[in-house]
Amino acid sequence: METLRQSIIHDYFANNNLPDGPVTKKVSSYFGENVFDLKKAREFLSDEAFKSLVSSIRSQTKIDRKMGDQIASALKNWAETKGVTHYTHWFQPLTGATAEKHDSFFTLKGDRTAIEEFDGATLIQQEPDASSFPSGGLRATFEARGYTAWDPSSPPFIIEMRNGKTLCIPTIFVSYTGESLDAKTPLLRSKVALEKAAVDVCQYFDKNITSVIPTLGWEQEYFVIDASIASTRPDLLMTGRTVFGHAPAKGQQLEDHYFGAIPERVYAFMRDFEEEAYKLGIPLKTRHNEVAPCQFECAPIYEEVNLAVDHNILLMDLMTRVAKNHKLRVLLHEKPFAKVNGSGKHNNWSLATNTGVNLLAPGKTPKTNLMFLAFFVNTIKAVNDNSDLLRASIASAGNDHRLGGNEAPPAIISIFIGQYLTDVLSEIEKRVSDKFDEQDEAMLKLDIHKSIPELLLDNTDRNRTSPFAFTGNKFEFRAVGASANCAVPMTVLNTIMADTLVNFKSQVDALIEAGEKKEIAILHVVQKFIIESKSILFEGDGYSDAWEKEAEKRRLGNIKTTPLALDLMVSEKAEQLYSRHHIFSKNELEARHEVLLENYIKKIQIESRIIGEMSGTYILPAAIKYQNVLIKNIKGLKELGIDENGISAQKQILLKISEHVNAINKNVKLMIEARKKANIIENSRERALAYCDQIKPFFDNIRYHADKLELIVDDQFWQLPKYREILSLR
Numbered sequence: 001m002e003t004l005r006q007s008i009i010h011d012y013f014a015n016n017n018l019p020d021g022p023v024t025k026k027v028s029s030y031f032g033e034n035v036f037d038l039k040k041a042r043e044f045l046s047d048e049a050f051k052s053l054v055s056s057i058r059s060q061t062k063i064d065r066k067m068g069d070q071i072a073s074a075l076k077n078w079a080e081t082k083g084v085t086h087y088t089h090w091f092q093p094l095t096g097a098t099a100e101k102h103d104s105f106f107t108l109k110g111d112r113t114a115i116e117e118f119d120g121a122t123l124i125q126q127e128p129d130a131s132s133f134p135s136g137g138l139r140a141t142f143e144a145r146g147y148t149a150w151d152p153s154s155p156p157f158i159i160e161m162r163n164g165k166t167l168c169i170p171t172i173f174v175s176y177t178g179e180s181l182d183a184k185t186p187l188l189r190s191k192v193a194l195e196k197a198a199v200d201v202c203q204y205f206d207k208n209i210t211s212v213i214p215t216l217g218w219e220q221e222y223f224v225i226d227a228s229i230a231s232t233r234p235d236l237l238m239t240g241r242t243v244f245g246h247a248p249a250k251g252q253q254l255e256d257h258y259f260g261a262i263p264e265r266v267y268a269f270m271r272d273f274e275e276e277a278y279k280l281g282i283p284l285k286t287r288h289n290e291v292a293p294c295q296f297e298c299a300p301i302y303e304e305v306n307l308a309v310d311h312n313i314l315l316m317d318l319m320t321r322v323a324k325n326h327k328l329r330v331l332l333h334e335k336p337f338a339k340v341n342g343s344g345k346h347n348n349w350s351l352a353t354n355t356g357v358n359l360l361a362p363g364k365t366p367k368t369n370l371m372f373l374a375f376f377v378n379t380i381k382a383v384n385d386n387s388d389l390l391r392a393s394i395a396s397a398g399n400d401h402r403l404g405g406n407e408a409p410p411a412i413i414s415i416f417i418g419q420y421l422t423d424v425l426s427e428i429e430k431r432v433s434d435k436f437d438e439q440d441e442a443m444l445k446l447d448i449h450k451s452i453p454e455l456l457l458d459n460t461d462r463n464r465t466s467p468f469a470f471t472g473n474k475f476e477f478r479a480v481g482a483s484a485n486c487a488v489p490m491t492v493l494n495t496i497m498a499d500t501l502v503n504f505k506s507q508v509d510a511l512i513e514a515g516e517k518k519e520i521a522i523l524h525v526v527q528k529f530i531i532e533s534k535s536i537l538f539e540g541d542g543y544s545d546a547w548e549k550e551a552e553k554r555r556l557g558n559i560k561t562t563p564l565a566l567d568l569m570v571s572e573k574a575e576q577l578y579s580r581h582h583i584f585s586k587n588e589l590e591a592r593h594e595v596l597l598e599n600y601i602k603k604i605q606i607e608s609r610i611i612g613e614m615s616g617t618y619i620l621p622a623a624i625k626y627q628n629v630l631i632k633n634i635k636g637l638k639e640l641g642i643d644e645n646g647i648s649a650q651k652q653i654l655l656k657i658s659e660h661v662n663a664i665n666k667n668v669k670l671m672i673e674a675r676k677k678a679n680i681i682e683n684s685r686e687r688a689l690a691y692c693d694q695i696k697p698f699f700d701n702i703r704y705h706a707d708k709l710e711l712i713v714d715d716q717f718w719q720l721p722k723y724r725e726i727l728s729l730r
Contacts, residue, residue, distance in 0.1 A: 003719055032281040034158040036078055044074035056152040060192070063152065068120025075156060076105055076118035079167040082158055087118065089126050089148035090168040092183040093133040094595045096485055098313055099173075101128045102166055123169065124150050133181065145176040151184065154310045157280050161321070170310055179588050183487035186583050187306060190494035193581040197501035198351060198359070198375075204508070204518060205371040211354035214494055216308035217474070219299040220315065221290055221343035221482050223331040224266050229721045230329040234618075238610045239603070240333035240483075241398070243699065244619065246707040247339035248724040251293065258291045265326065266296065273315075273322040274298075280318070282311045292340035293727040302348070305494070309487045312345075316483075332483040335401035337723065338703075342402035343482035349493055350474040351375060361473035374504070374522060377425070377529045379475060380415055382493075382500040383468055384533035386577070387413035388557055388568040389496060390468070390477070393489040395565035395596070397603040399481035404543070404560065409467035409479045411565075412551045412558045414538040416466035422539060428523070429530045465542030495583050504529070562600050563688040569593055597684040604691040608675055611702055614720075615668050619706045622717040623661050629714065630654045657712060660705040667705075671698035 041053055049070035056063045063071065079087070088100040105116040126148045133146075154170035173182035180186055191214060198212035230236045235243040252258075262270065270287050277284050283301040290297045303311065316332060323330045335342035351359040359375040383390060390413050394403075404410040417425075467479035480489050504525055511521035535554040540547060551558055559565045568574065570593045578584040584592070630650050637647050678690035710718060 003716065027278050030275075031278045031283075034082070034160065034279040035281040036075055036156040037281065038155075040078055041071075041074065044078050046070060049074070053152065060153070063120075063124065065120050065124070068124050070120070072118045072120045072123035075123065075167065075169075076116065079158060079165075080105070080116065082165060084158055084165045084167050086164070087167040087169065089128060089150075089171040091148050091171045091173040092313060092485060092487065093173055093181060094183070094592065095133060096483070096599070098317060099128075099133070100166070100168065126171075146173060146181055147176070148173050151188070151306070153188075153304075154307050155281070157314075160276070160279070179585065179591075183485045183491075184306070184309070186491045186588075187309060187487040187494070189583045190491045190498070190581070191306060193498040193583065194351075194494040194501075197498040197505070200505050201374060201378075201501050202353060202359070202371070204374075204522060206353075206355065206357075208355050209353045209357070212359065213352050214305040214490070215302045215350050215352050216305040216486060216490060217300060217302035217348040218308060218312050218486055219297055219344075219346040219348070220312065221295060221297045221345065222319065223292070223294050223336050223343065224269065224296060224323065224328050225294055225331065225726055227324065227327045227329045229726055232719075232721055233726070234614055235607075235610050236329075236331070236336070239607050240331060241336040241401070241607075242338070242723075242726075243607060243611050244614060244703055244706045244710075244720065245338065245723045245726075246710045248722070248727060251723075251727070252291055252340050255291065257289050257293050257295070260289045262287070262289060262296075265328070269323055269326040269328055270296070270298070272325065273319050276318055276322060277315055280311075280314060282315055284315075290341065290343075292337070292342075295341060295343065302350070305349075305490050309485070309490065312486050334396070334398035334481040334483060337727065340727070342408060344402065344408055344478060345480045345482050345484060345486065347477040347480050347486055347489060347493075348471070348474045349477060349490065358473050360470075360475065370519065370522060373428075373526055376421075376470075377526045377533070378500050378504050379497060380417070380533045380536065381504075381529040382496040383413065383415055384536035385500065386492075386496040387536065388571070389492050389574055389577075390479075390489065391557060391559060392565050392567075392569040392574075393492040394479045394481060394484065395562040396481055396484065397562060397600050397607075398483055399479075400560070400562055402481065403479060409465055410542050410547070410558070411560045412542070412548070412556050413467055413479075413536070414542065414551070414556065415475075415536050416469040416539060417537060418470065419539065421470065422537065425530050428527055431527070466538070467542070491583065495578065495581055498581055499577055561692050563597065563685065563692050566593055566596050566600075566688075567685070569596075594684055597688045601684070601688050601691050604696055605675065605679075607699065608671060608691075608695055611699060612668050612672060615664050615702060615706065618719050619709060620661055620664060622713050622719060623657050623709050625717045626713045627654060627657050627661075630657070653712060657709065660709045660712075663705045664702055664709075667698050667702045671695060671702070674698070 038054065038057075042050055045053065049067050052063055052067040053071055055061050076087075085106070086102045086104050088102045090098060090100050093099050103122075105118055106114065107117045108114055127145060128148055148171035151170045151172055156167060156169045159166050159168055170184075172180070172185040172188070174185060175181055194214055195212050199209060202209035202212060233242060235241065274284050274287070283303065284298055285301050286297075286299045288297055289295070298315075300308070300311065302308070319330045320332075332343065334344070350361075353359065357371075359371065360379070362369050362372040391411065402408045467477065469476045469478060477489055477493065480486065507525045507528070508518075508521045511524055512518055516524065535556065538547065538551075548558060557568075559568070570589055575586050575589060578589055579586065630653060634647050634650050634654070637650070674690075674694045678687055678695060681687040681690055710720075710722065
């Protein structure tokens, strides 16, 4: 009799038909067709209302209620031309996902006349309540109101499903008392803080710069596996990762999957989710196979950070939904499979001015090269002084499995800038001991351009072991987890950069007031920041044991677990920094800390429960069944007169199975007891530490014995699809 596992594998080969391909058309012909962008707004709005909307987007001014009515009416009219009947305020609560409550345009007037209606008040603000979302204590039961407010800087869009379409209006989510309950609000606050600080510094170089926008280009890694096979793995369904599974004979060691030909079934899936993404204005640019089998990546053209964040979290949802149409399952967990690469989300961050300048790209003149140096060195200084906050921003149960592996940077935050730029900074550092003289000023104006050629992209190598690397005209934060909301690390990065730029300007101004020329004063502070930030720069192998020892000498943090990393976000230093720039109040910060601790606890708790359940209902029964077969075989051989030498192999296998069975049974019981003790701990931090230090260590121990049994037990008794099947059938 076939097992469920074997039956699904047979069905896979019998019914693996590909859907018909769509009619090929230019992406530009339908890009953004489901987005209410300024082009469509121009078509549906009066001049007055259009100007009000543009002003709100570009100058971050509030929209007048009267104009709000016109904009809402235009939105409804446009949506109805697309067959939309419902709308929702689309927001990003502290769950790490998105949320939406659908309402109909339909309403009844007092005389029972049925009409479709959407007014400005409904567009601009709603009260979804949404009291069941985690708030970390910000919302008590008796004051549980939550409000969503429209974010005009991210355009409304239409989500298409098989059975309908919904108008989605990107919003922030705040409590009755005005405190942030989402990921978007702090991001927008950090964007404002950074823009002000960056513009103030840019004024040293170019008075025409009146706006600076942080930009983001994310790279999304993910796994795609057969949905039927995934459905037979309770661990994948419940946790997003496999808690059991021996490495296959062929994994990624040949490196033949990386950048290889995309499997046809996955290609069809990619083609479909890309088409939906383009309709939603998500500017996807690349796709390719990643290192691990069944692992892939996509990346867009760079966008303003708020829009890029919305697009990334929207894409994750889109990929998951489209995969179902292809009988596939997308895995966004940071480490769904042991012994092969996990998945990250590289956040490529830079700063763009209203004059079209990338502040992290060297220019063609000494003046713009000095501006580049100022922002480049300020970024290094920001990370050096606040590496603890960046580490906290990427902490999660999933990322704990990935960081420090042979495909992800370590938990030690360091910066890679390449040998070329290292030499440039060294030259600036040692140019003078005390102050720059007239000769040095001439050097600044005439020679520095020769040191930094325009084509810097070719002079900066990539270092895959670095969590924060300069890659030519941007910094790449490589340590972000695949399932994370980009808003969290980007909020931190924007904030620490804003704080450093404010400090930089105050020091430059002080030197100018003391009589220094502006350029010399700037270079003095740049030199000072270089000296103060040397410890964060590292060009070598971040995976090496030598780097851990060296990092310890440099007093760089190396916190490998989430509960301890999260402590860093609520330090006195962090509270003062976030308060200074109006990013988080103390209550908001402590609430997030509480939410993240609870999230960690619940994820480890779920994994613990599924390990216990699968051990008792899958692993041990299969092993015991095979034991019985061996016992029967040994008895039969003895009855035939076979001596001990003739049955020694069977006995050894039997004893080995018993050893693993007993170890699993014992450790599962101990794990459950440890979980019971942890669950009665009231303090969230202490409970999280208990789950991390006293419960999680059982996972690898139990898995070791279960994976050994997978290699011993007769294949016909093993119910769980093995890695060789999960990672080969796609």
